[in-house]
Amino acid sequence: MALLIIGSLVSPVDNRSYKTLPNALIYVGDDGLIKAINHIVGVPITTIHIEAILGEVGHCGEFEILHLARGEFLIPGFIDTHTHAPQFPNVGAGQQYELLKWLENVTFPMEAKFKNVDFARKAYTKIVKRIIDAGTTTCCYYGTLHLEATKELARIVHEYGQRAFIGKCNMDRESPSYYVERTDESVPHTEELIKYIRLLTPSKDGSLYVYPVLTPRFAIATTDELLKRIRVLVDSDPLLTIQTHISENPSEVRRTKELFKHLSKPEKPITYAGVYDHYHLLRNNTILAHAVYLEEEEWKLVKEKNCGISHCPTSNFNLTSGVAKVGDMLDRGVKVGLGTDVSGGFSPSILTAVRHASIAAKVVAIADLNSFAYRPLTVATLFWLATLGGAQVCNLERKAGSLEVGKSFDAIVVNIRNTSTPSPPPVSPHNLNLWGVGDDEDLGLDIRRRKDNNSIADGDAEVDIADENQLKEELDAMLERLLFCGDDRNLRRVYVQGRWIGGTEGRYDSTGVNVNATSLWRSNEAMSRRLFGSLHVIHVMYIRWIVA
Numbered sequence: 083m084a085l086l087i088i089g090s091l092v093s094p095v096d097n098r099s100y101k102t103l104p105n106a107l108i109y110v111g112d113d114g115l116i117k118a119i120n121h122i123v124g125v126p127i128t129t130i131h132i133e134a135i136l137g138e139v140g141h142c143g144e145f146e147i148l149h150l151a152r153g154e155f156l157i158p159g160f161i162d163t164h165t166h167a168p169q170f171p172n173v174g175a176g177q178q179y180e181l182l183k184w185l186e187n188v189t190f191p192m193e194a195k196f197k198n199v200d201f202a203r204k205a206y207t208k209i210v211k212r213i214i215d216a217g218t219t220t221c222c223y224y225g226t227l228h229l230e231a232t233k234e235l236a237r238i239v240h241e242y243g244q245r246a247f248i249g250k251c252n253m254d255r256e257s258p259s260y261y262v263e264r265t266d267e268s269v270p271h272t273e274e275l276i277k278y279i280r281l282l283t284p285s286k287d288g289s290l291y292v293y294p295v296l297t298p299r300f301a302i303a304t305t306d307e308l309l310k311r312i313r314v315l316v317d318s319d320p321l322l323t324i325q326t327h328i329s330e331n332p333s334e335v336r337r338t339k340e341l342f343k344h345l346s347k348p349e350k351p352i353t354y355a356g357v358y359d360h361y362h363l364l365r366n367n368t369i370l371a372h373a374v375y376l377e378e379e380e381w382k383l384v385k386e387k388n389c390g391i392s393h394c395p396t397s398n399f400n401l402t403s404g405v406a407k408v409g410d411m412l413d414r415g416v417k418v419g420l421g422t423d424v425s426g427g428f429s430p431s432i433l434t435a436v437r438h439a440s441i442a443a444k445v446v447a448i449a450d451l452n453s454f455a456y457r458p459l460t461v462a463t464l465f466w467l468a469t470l471g472g473a474q475v476c477n478l479e480r481k482a483g484s485l486e487v488g489k490s491f492d493a494i495v496v497n498i499r500n501t502s503t504p505s506p507p508p509v510s511p512h513n514l515n516l517w518g519v520g521d522d523e524d525l526g527l528d529i530r531r532r533k534d535n536n537s538i539a540d541g542d543a544e545v546d547i548a549d550e551n552q553l554k555e556e557l558d559a560m561l562e563r564l565l566f567c568g569d570d571r572n573l574r575r576v577y578v579q580g581r582w583i584g585g586t587e588g589r590y591d592s593t594g595v596n597v598n599a600t601s602l603w604r605s606n607e608a609m610s611r612r613l614f615g616s617l618h619v620i621h622v623m624y625i626r627w628i629v630a
């Protein structure tokens with residue numbers, strides 16, 4: 083069913099700016115694409131504006147209408163360009179280790195458990211839901227090395243309706259005997275997974291939600307023989323996205339150079355990026371996680387090949403890996419987005435990555451106070467990294483990453499109210515970290531009076547929207563608070579391709595119990611029943627009345 087949202091919208095424009103529309107109508111077609119965004123300046127939205135937008139898009143029939151209250155606004159969904167689904171059960175464990183010891187002692191033992199497909203199914207069902215409720219509408223997933231478990235991950239992601247890249251790890255050495263592949267099985271299993279994922283049903287606009295991604299774990303874990311076989315696959319499938327780790331930790335970089343020293347030439351020692359280039363793994367659909375210690379020559383290669391970088395600051399701090407210079411990456415014009423890198427990173431939320439990206443840039447700036455190039459990142463840049471920057475890294479910028487006509491409606495209804503959204507549900511717990519709109523209004527955000535219920539604003543005295551600049555400033559303040567203090571409790575609804583797949587609304591009953599944290603919504607119909615309930619019917623009737 084088509085969807086009309088009335089309220090405020092914030093969306094990135096480029097890596098230095100975003101736009102704020104305080105008083106907008108957004109029409110989403112039943113194919114999940116944004117068909118129109120009308121910004122009304124200086125007057126309240128009335129039925130005339132609604133009829134105008136419906137006429138503009140040629141709408142007939144039913145649609146859902148959603149009014150955003152004060153303190154609520156739409157943003158594009160977050161894009162997580164790097165995470166490990168099977169590491170979620172380990173979140174918060176083993177923080178004392180650096181990368182290679184952490185893999186050996188914490189990560190490989192957990193990943194090995196996913197050999198059991200029942201275990202994998204149960205774990206992934208919970209994990210993917212958590213990631214969606216964290217506002218991630220597109221996610222680049224590493225699975226384990228197991229084919230069947232990774233198929234389950236793809237099936238579950240697809241059923242939830244999240245947009246995603248899913249890969250099984252290729253790893254045939256420097257891994258424990260209980261968790262390592264045979265060289266001759268690695269590529270055939272990968273090909274089977276690619277085929278399986280490409281046969282999953284496409285979305286209503288005919289495009290895919292879930293894409294396969296080739297995932298050689300990192301150079302250390304792959305023999306020359308396996309990399310040669312992977313190179314054949316890469317060359318035969320230019321559309322296949324590739325993800326791997328690069329230059330995360332000094333010991334890892336050293337070991338990589340040791341293992342591949344036969345690729346060195348007398349005048350040119352091999353580099354980490356050079357290894358990947360040798361096996362044709364660097365191209366415009368390659369996503370490289372970390373890139374903390376890349377050398378000048380490697381940056382040139384990354385830029386020339388148009389690879390994307392997943393900046394994973396939470397993990398870089400947590401595993402004592404280092405501080406990536408994200409400002410420098412931006413200055414070089416390299417594609418860059420954010421990754422949570424669970425469980426090197428201890429949070430599934432891109433909002434945590436935003437905060438640590440900000441701190442990382444400040445650490446770099448503090449270390450080099452005489453430089454102009456290394457400055458803190460602005461709110462606009464942080465917002466862009468979490469959304470449109472990530473979309474560019476995934477080569478999805480024409481489909482996702484910002485709220486524009488023609489793009490998919492991959493979006494979050496943000497709620498930074500300190501009171502529940504007006505009835506009917508949701509009842510959501512307050513986020514005590516965020517001084518929001520509502521209870522604290524007189525003491526906190528200076529939000530102007532706007533009509534605060536589910537009826538259409540009618541221009542009465544309560545509504546003062548004449549001062550466009552003031553309204554935009556309020557949205558700026560709300561966005562900044564979300565980025566620095568928000569969490570999943572502030573994400574009321576999460577949409578992918580116009581389909582409501584997560585968020586707090588419908589998650590809590592009147593006693594605050596999470597009623598659907600672990601259940602999988604198997605179909606649109608089931609989801610509509612669960613989430614919309616009688617509200618949905620009321621809206622449809624209401625719209626029939628308006629249009630009559």
Ligand SMILES: O=c1[nH]c(=O)c2nc[nH]c2[nH]1
Binds near residue numbers: 185299300327
């Ligand atoms: O942060 C990381 N997490 C991993 O699981 C991994 N494997 C190789 N290199 C890695 N880095």
